[in-house]
Amino acid sequence: MPIYEYTCMDCRKSFTLLQRIGVGGAVCPWCNSANTAKQMSSFSCSPVGGAGAAGSGHTGGT
Numbered sequence: 503m504p505i506y507e508y509t510c511m512d513c514r515k516s517f518t519l520l521q522r523i524g525v526g527g528a529v530c531p532w533c534n535s536a537n538t539a540k541q542m543s544s545f546s547c548s549p550v551g552g553a554g555a556a557g558s559g560h561t562g563g564t
């Protein structure tokens with residue numbers, strides 16, 4: 503199941519929820535408010551710490 507991120511409109515807190523696709527509506531776990539908005543947070547595509555150890559490290563010289 504995908505994890506959805508919600509933001510409560512009442513207390514302004516954000517929380518994540520495991521939900522099935524297509525299921526809408528979430529209750530804030532902090533204030534029990536149903537006034538929440540689903541955040542469309544696509545999976546992070548930012549190349550953080552990319553595998554790019556470019557550059558010759560060791561200079562061959564025995």
Ligand SMILES: [Zn+2]
Nearest residue numbers: 510513530533
């Ligand atoms: Zn809330």
